[in-house]
Structures are given as structure tokens and as C-alpha cells.
Amino acid sequence: MTIQTRPLIYDAPGGTFEGVIAWDDAATGPRPGVLVSHNWMGQDDFDTGKAIALAELGYVGFAIDLYGQGRRATNTDEAMALAGELGSDRAVLQARINRTLELLRGLPEVDAGRTAAIGFCLGGKCVLDLARSGADVDGVVSFHGVFDAPPFANKPISAKVLVLHGFEDPLATPDQTVALGRELTDAGADWQIHMYGNTSHAFTAPGANNPDFGLLYDAKADRRSWQAMRNFLDELWG
Template identity: 55%
Template sequence: MAIQTRTIAYQHAGLTYEGLLAWDDAASGPRPGVAVAHTWAGRTEFEEGKAVELAEHGYVGFALDMFGKGVRGEGTEQCQGLIAPLLEDRVLLQDLVTLGMGVMSEQAEVDAGRVAAMGYCFGGLTVLDLARTGAEVRGVVSFHGLFNAPDNTAGTQITASVLCLHGYDDPMATPDDLVALAQELTTAGADWQVHAYGNTLHAFTNPDANDPGFGAVYSAAADRRSSQALYNFLEEVLA
């Protein structure tokens, strides 16, 4: 087995975006593709590592880009500034993630009929919005994502299966937010699941997260359990 990667540049509204594709060159023929949507810091080694991990499990991983080529954030203020325009313009957010999915699906290594998306924090919201648009993807997975619904998808049927992997004590997505999401997904006819991990805060998959005051702390147990849940889900929806 040899995992290969390549960067792919693509355009939207005059801006260049760049994703990273990862695949196992020992496999023959197209394989299911899974896009990875990044946190509020932009596409980093964390998301690229997840794309490589997906390739090691027999998928094609694609760490997509929501901010523009080379755009990264450091610190709360800068990262908040990067996501603010997309939170204010959810149509743009939805267009960008849809474009990224299309770019992934066009690659020769990818079986365009078997694609899914996953995302972390802001990326969790991103892939939930992809599902909310009624996109023809097999499934989406939100890791400690934000749940607040956009104002342009009410009445749209969700055809993708949805899995939310959630820290129950996440201050950025409270139990009330979780109940509201459940009601939204049910109304939209979605096949949905939520795995809520007790005594678990935001960013529980990130080993560098250690800020209890901000509500973001790594949890080895929740990280392990959510990873297993991810691959069980992908095995089901991408079969």
C-alpha cells in the first residue's frame, strides 16, 4: 500500500481554492470519496491527516477548502474573522462546499455515485448545510459541529444520512441546540443519528485542544469512539 496525495486548485467568483486529495495507489478502479471540511482555522495538517487516514481505510479523502488557497487563521479573533462572512452568507457557504464536493467527484480515483462528507467544528456546520440543501450525497458526518440552521433550506428534504458526533457539554452547541437540530432533521425526513459523549466539550478530536475556559478540550475516549462510529457509518452508507 502506498498512499498518494495531490493538491487540486479550483475557482469560485474569481478566487482560487485548493484541496488535497489522498488515495491508495494499490487499489484499482474508482473508490468512494469522502470530503473533509475544515475548522475555523482553514485547511491544515489536521484535515489533511484525516484525508490520508480515509485513504488508508480504502476511501479517497479530499481535504477541501472554504477560505481560499493558503488562507489560515491563528487565534480566536483571526479565525472568527474567517468564518464570519460564511456564517452571514450561508448561500455562499453552501455553494463552496457543493463546489468542493463536485471537484472531488470529478477525480478519476473517485466513484462519483458513492460520496460523503465529514467536517470538524465549523466544518461540521458546513457538511450539515450540504445535507440541508438536499445534495445527492450518501451521508454527512459532523464532529463537534455547530448546529444553527440557515434561513434558506426550510422545506427541503434531506436525502443524505446524517451522523452527528457531539460532546454533550459543548458550550457552542447546547442540549437545546441538539433538540432543535433533531426536530429540524426529522421534519426534513432525514435518516439521522446523534452520538452524544458525556462529560465532553468542544474540539474533542483535536489533541492540541486544552482550553477549558473556552470550552474546547481533547478527549481520547470520545476521539476513539467517534472515529469508530465514523467508519461504521461510512461502511454502511457507501456500500
């Protein structure tokens, strides 16, 4: 196994963006590709690490950028502003993440007929929006995501959906999680929601330690959710 990474600079609605591709250079032939959608801080080493972890599992990981090249938050105020900007026009958000799916399919290492997307926090919302857009993607996985639907009608969802969520998450409450399940049912999706007890938002982020705001890393939920994702991808592609 020889894991390699390379930056990918690309155009998408709103400007120029920069993500990171990870793949096993020792593998031969095209393999499934998986988008990694970032949290509200923007694409960083956490997302690149997840892309590398996916490459170690035999996939091609693409840590995408939805803010724009060089636009990354350094504190919560900047993150709130960038996330608010992205979320203010859900049609643009969906167009940007669909553009990354198009790029993923065009990579020489990727089997264009086998694609998925995972996302963390804000990124969970973004991969759900990818599914809501009717994109031809096999599956999406939301880790402690945000569930508010776009202010326009969604298309039927052909992607399988896995939601991995903390029961104590203040950014997406149990009632909102139930509402998401109803939305996914109405859209015809094949969906699963796994709830982790005594678990808050950002449970996969080792540095998260702000219980007053509901942000808290949880090693058990982190491990369990990653295994659930692995099982989900195995089911998609065997």
C-alpha cells in the same frame, strides 16, 4: 498500500481555493470519495491527516478549502473573522461546498455514485449545510459541529446524517442538539446523534486544552467518534 497526496487548486464562488487529495495508489478502480471540511482555522495538516486516514480505509479523501487559497488563521481573532465571513452568507457557503462535491465526483480515483462528507467544528456546520442544500451525497458526519440553521428554507435532506457531539459543548448545547434532531426529522432525513458524556467542544483536536472556553481534547471521544464514522460509512457502502 501506497498513500499519495496532491494539492488541488480550484475555482469556486468567491475566488480560488486549494485543498488536498489523498488516495491509495496501490488500489485499482474507482472507490468512494469523502470530503473533509475544516475547522475555523482553515484547511491545515489536521484535515490532510484525516484525508490520509480515510485513504487508508480504502476511500479517497479530499481535504477541502472553504476560505480561499492562502487564507488561513494563525490565531483565534483571525479564525473568528474568517469563520464569521464564511457564515455571513449561507447560500455562498452551500455553493462552495457543493462545488467541492462536484470536484470530488470528477476525480479519476472516485466512484461518482458513492460520496460522503465529514467536518469538524465549523466544518460540521458546513457538511450539515451540504445536506440541507439537498445535495445528492450519500451521507454527512459532523464532529463537534455547530447547528444553527440557515436563514432560509432548507430542501428535503436525502443524505443520511450522523452527528457526533459532546454533551458539555458550549457552542452547541443539548437544547440546540434536540432542535437539530427536530429539524432533521422535519426535513425527512435518516439521522443519528451520538452524545459523549463529560465531553466538550473540539474533542478530536489533540492540542485543544482551554476548558474555560469549552475546548478540550478527549481521547476516548476521539476514538469512539472515529469508529462511529467508520461504521456509518460501512453502512452506506458495505
